[in-house]
Amino acid sequence: xxxxxxxxxxxxxxxxxxxxxxxxxxxxxxxxxxxxxxxxxxxxxxxxxxxxxxxxxxxxxxxxxxxxxxxxxxxxxxxxxxxxxxxxxxxxxxxxxxxxxxxxxxxxxxxxxxxxxxxxxxxxxxxxxxxxxxxxxxxxxxxxxxxxxxxxxxxxxxxxxxxxxxxxxxxxxxxxxxxxxxxxxxxxxxxxxxxxxxx
Amino acid sequence: xxxxxxxxxxxxxxxxxxxxxxxxxxxxxxxxxxxxxxxxxxxxxxxxxxxxxxxxxxxxxxxxxxxxxxxxxxxxxxxxxxxxxxxxxxxxxxxxxxxxxxxxxxxxxxxxxxxxxxxxxxxxxxxxxxxxxxxxxxxxxxxxxxxxxxxxxxxxxxxxxxxxxxxxxxxxxxxxxxxxxxxxxxxxxxxxxxxxxxxxxxxxxxxxxxxxxxxxxxxxxxxxxxxxxxxxxxxxxxxxxxxxxxxxxxxxxxxxxxxxxxxxxxxxxxxxxxxxxxxxxxxxxxxx
Numbered sequence: 001x002x003x004x005x006x007x008x009x010x011x012x013x014x015x016x017x018x019x020x021x022x023x024x025x026x027x028x029x030x031x032x033x034x035x036x037x038x039x040x041x042x043x044x045x046x047x048x049x050x051x052x053x054x055x056x057x058x059x060x061x062x063x064x065x066x067x068x069x070x071x072x073x074x075x076x077x078x079x080x081x082x083x084x085x086x087x088x089x090x091x092x093x094x095x096x097x098x099x100x101x102x103x104x105x106x107x108x109x110x111x112x113x114x115x116x117x118x119x120x121x122x123x124x125x126x127x128x129x130x131x132x133x134x135x136x137x138x139x140x141x142x143x144x145x146x147x148x149x150x151x152x153x154x155x156x157x158x159x160x161x162x163x164x165x166x167x168x169x170x171x172x173x174x175x176x177x178x179x180x181x182x183x184x185x186x187x188x189x190x191x192x193x194x195x196x197x198x199x
Numbered sequence: 200x201x202x203x204x205x206x207x208x209x210x211x212x213x214x215x216x217x218x219x220x221x222x223x224x225x226x227x228x229x230x231x232x233x234x235x236x237x238x239x240x241x242x243x244x245x246x247x248x249x250x251x252x253x254x255x256x257x258x259x260x261x262x263x264x265x266x267x268x269x270x271x272x273x274x275x276x277x278x279x280x281x282x283x284x285x286x287x288x289x290x291x292x293x294x295x296x297x298x299x300x301x302x303x304x305x306x307x308x309x310x311x312x313x314x315x316x317x318x319x320x321x322x323x324x325x326x327x328x329x330x331x332x333x334x335x336x337x338x339x340x341x342x343x344x345x346x347x348x349x350x351x352x353x354x355x356x357x358x359x360x361x362x363x364x365x366x367x368x369x370x371x372x373x374x375x376x377x378x379x380x381x382x383x384x385x386x387x388x389x390x391x392x393x394x395x396x397x398x399x400x401x402x403x404x405x406x407x408x409x410x411x412x413x414x415x416x417x418x419x420x421x422x423x424x425x426x427x428x429x430x431x432x433x434x435x436x437x438x439x440x441x442x443x444x445x446x447x448x449x450x451x452x453x454x455x456x457x458x459x460x461x462x463x464x465x466x467x468x469x470x471x472x473x474x475x476x477x478x479x480x481x482x483x484x485x486x487x
Contacts, residue, residue, distance in 0.1 A: 010317040017321020017389075018328070024340050024364070025333030031363045061363025063370075071360035101359070106240040107220040107347075111355035131359045 031061035035075040040161040042120075042151055044083035048161035054143055057134065058171040070137075074130035077163070079151060081120040088154045091116045091128055096147035096165075098133040117154060132165070139169040203457045207286065214287035218244055219347045221354055229264050241347045242338070244268050272397060277404035279411045280451030280466075281397035284387065290346040291387045291394070291450075294373050295431050298383025308381040310433020315388040316447045323395040339364035342372040342386055343393075382431030388448060402446045408469055413451055415444065415472040419463035426455035426464055444473050 033056070040050040055072050081087050093100035093114040102116040104126065120126045130149065137146070143166040151161040217225040220240035227239045243264045275282040284291055298306065309315070329336045338344050345368050352358030361369075371377075376385025387394050405412040420442055427435045427442070434449035435442060456464040 010314065013314055013317035014321035014324075017318040017323075018325035019321075020318075020390075021322050021325025021329055021336055021340075022333045025329035025336040028336055028339040028364050029334045034362050035360075063363040063366035064361065067366055068361050073360040073362075101357075106223065107351040107355070109221045109354055111357065 027061075031064070033059045034061060034064055035073045037076040037078070038074065038163055039076075039078040039080060040151065040163055041080045041082045042087065042089070042160040044081075044085065044087050044153065044160065047159055048151075050161060050163045052164040052166060054166045054168065055134075056168050056170050057139060058169050070134040072132050072134060072167075074128075074132075074165075077128040077130050077149065079120060079126045079128065079161070081122055081124055081126075084122055086119050086121045087160070088119050089117070089126075089160065090152045090154050091126075092150045092152065093130065093132075094148045094150050095145075096132065097137065098135060100133075100147065101131040103129040103131065134167060137167070138172075139167050140172045141168060141170055143168040201457060203453060207292075207452065210286040211289045211292040214283075214292075215289040215350065217287065219289065219343075219350050221351055226264050229267060233262055233264070235263075241343045245343075272393070273400050276397035276400040277410065280401045280405070280413075280449070281394060282451070284394050284397060284450035285452040288393075290342045290372075291384060291391070293346065294377025294380075294386065295383035297373065297378050298380060301378050303381075305379065306381045307379055308433070309376065309385045310382070310388055310448070311436070313389075315433060316445060318389045319391075319395045319448065320399070322390055323392045323399075326392045340368050340371075340390065342368060342391070345369055345372065382433065384431040384450075387450070388432055394450065398447050398449060401449070401451070405446055405471055411451070411466060411468055412471050413444065413446075413449060413453075413456070414465050414467055414469065415442070416463050416465075417442075417472065417474070419461045421461055421463075423460070425458045425460070429454045429458045446473075 036053045036055060038051060038053050040048050042048045053074060057069055057072075060069060077091075079089070079091065091102055093102060096114070100114045101112050102114060103112045104116050104118065116128060118126065132146070134146065145164055146167045147165050149163040149165065150159060152158070153160050216222045218241055223239040223241070223243075226243050230239060230243070245265060272283055326336060339362075345365055348358055348361075348365070371390065372386040376389065377383050401412075404410040422437065422440055422442070424437050427437050431452065431454065432448050432450055434445045435455055436445075437443070451466060453466045456466050459465075
């Protein structure tokens with residue numbers, strides 16, 4: 001009996017190739033929480049409502065836990081201009097203890113800073129990448145605010161939107177002696193805007 | 200270092216400045232020529248977007264950086280072979296050159312151990328299917344994306360946050376299939392959909408006399424096997440006194456031709472000279 005041995009091995013390897021690609025797609029979905037996304041719609045008048053962003057540093061893939069657990073990314077912080085006019089805005093990372101970088105568009109020769117200034121056309125959306133460092137900060141099961149992203153109208157100085165960023169470690173038991181990681185505005189003060197919806 | 204090698208290195212440096220941010224002069228020039236302000240980084244050059252648009256039946260925008268680049272890539276592969284892989288792709292070149300620093304005894308000959316062709320094309324099929332079944336793996340296992348991060352990190356002084364998938368990509372691309380691999384192009388051989396597409400197109404183009412291809416004159420071959428040792432993709436092998444060639448895994452880098460003292464191998468137009476007994480087609484081999 002003739003067996004197409006090499007043919008069979010080729011088919012098996014083909015299946016391995018397909019399975020690896022699909023398996024990696026599922027893995028990518030499984031570790032999607034490593035990166036956050038948030039959208040804030042601004043209208044140029046009142047402070048826009050937006051959800052807070054909460055990072056659980058325990059909810060990361062193993063490679064990231066091993067190599068870079070304290071570097072986190074908001075892959076898409078989308079600012080949508082719902083007003084009828086273009087808006088000149090400034091996006092600013094406020095109260096973060098460590099370095100924060102706001103990146104818009106393709107990377108440039110200059111390293112971006114914690115402040116971005118630009119215009120958003122009417123009906124257009126600006127995508128900002130926010131890169132943060134949480135090194136030397138300790139988190140427990142209770143989420144702690146690590147900073148705020150603010151959107152300000154550069155012409156009037158009016159606050160157009162804010163997004164609070166929190167971090168926690170769901171595997172770390174609560175340490176009552178632990179102090180807040182940032183000297184920022186207390187959580188309750190931000191709640192007083194009445195516009196935040198926790199995730 | 201011979202002239203051919205110097206040209207290759209210069210080509211890869213050109214590719215680095217042409218396609219990768221923060222430079223990306225190719226995308227910036229093309230984007231300006233098209234009158235738009237498209238993103239100017241490696242993602243706008245991505246194979247996935249125009250292919251997905253075709254597969255999903257979405258409106259196909261002809262005049263954008265992605266579609267024009269895909270057409271150029273396919274045309275070049277048809278007439279010249281995988282020209283981009285062989286002369287411009289800095290992400291393929293980096294692990295190849297890094298692997299030369301590693302002593303041979305520590306390196307794995309992946310292509311000889313596991314036939315790369317079915318995995319390469321299986322991965323290509325899975326890559327195209329993944330958006331419909333498992334969510335897109337694009338960017339998740341992309342060595343182009345990681346290469347850009349390295350360049351931007353080098354320029355700006357900070358590589359930024361890496362996801363788990365990016366870390367795995369780096370381990371595979373630069374480590375297991377890079378520095379640890381004979382030839383350093385294990386990632387290209389098994390996991391690069393851009394290379395797979397070009398080699399597939401080249402396998403068709405190479406059948407015509409007017410296209411460029413790797414040519415072989417069997418009567419000049421003295422079985423020195425230098426070409427087999429030099430090939431970073433494992434496209435050449437030698438068994439029972441016969442030199443075999445797999446076009447589906449060849450990037451036409453020409454290193455084999457450069458090392459062939461008898462000029463049995465060359466890159467040019469005309470008949471390829473590869474006979475059926477030279478062209479390895481393992482799936483047709485019958486075993487009792």
